[in-house]
Amino acid sequence: MAPASRLWDSPSGYGSVTRALHWGMAALFAWQFAGALLHLLADKTAIERFFWNTHFSVGFTLWLLVLVRGAWGLANLRRRPAHEGSARMARAAKAGHLALYALMVAVPSLAILRAVGGTRGFTVYGIQLSAPRQAAIPALTAPGNALHSLLGWVLLALVVGHVVMALYHARVRRDGTLERMTRGALAP
Template identity: 30%
Template sequence: MKTTTGYSGIQISLHWLVAILIVVAWFTGEGGKAAMKVVEKGGTAGFVPHVAIGLAILALVVTRLLLRLGRGTPAAPGEPGSLAVLASDWGHRLIYLLMLAVPLGGLCTYFLGLDVGDLHELGANVLMVVILGHALMALYHQYVLKDGVLSRMMRPE
């Protein structure tokens, strides 16, 4: 993957938009469950915000991933190959994996009728915990280490 000195405006916008949508999707999960019960009984759930948000997340994450692969990202702070840099790299990989897997699980549950709803819910909870860790590490870097990591996701370069 390419390395750049900073994130583009579109990368930053997509980062924050996806972050907000993931939180909203997590809080609207019960609406998705209620809609599934209607569908399981042979009814039509109509517009379900949780499902629409999940589809938007999936589309935006694919876009983010393609931009990340094409444009690159700034190097993680620290010595290349250090434990901190490896943790950052693998943490981002886990976040991307979950940001793809969770909406795909919801899609399989809602549209294909596959019985993976519990796995979808577990994945969503794990994603929230990992994202919380990600946010805490960004704050730690910004305010304790004072290395400007959070600033990189605030203004484009």
């Protein structure tokens, strides 16, 4: 087990909890986006059904994890590494991360509201949390119908931008940004 000091973030790197949440969520998002792309490009195929059948449960899991990650990030706010680069680049990084977090909350929240207000009910992990209803509640379903997919694709675009910037920091700037999220705090 890691010492308590390695669990927390520090100015020289991210702690084991932050890194586990980041990379675990990255894997789940890769699964989600693969399923969404297959749903768009290869609908009604065996591979699409394999991924798509997990879409709601994985999305709900991501929603829970982003809430945990947000709380953990706030608890570590003063310990976190500073953004590398100019003040303008730091502001852009903060805005990008804020947009990522906002969409990571909004996209699954819209799907949950749509499910609760829809006729099929809200079931996750095989547990029915909201019963099916005779008629949908438009106030709950309309926002999800209008925005869930659109904002999901915007989230994918931001994730791709996030990966590109991480690679830019690693390959061009060589400033240690990516290493702080892969290896954690550097030894003193």
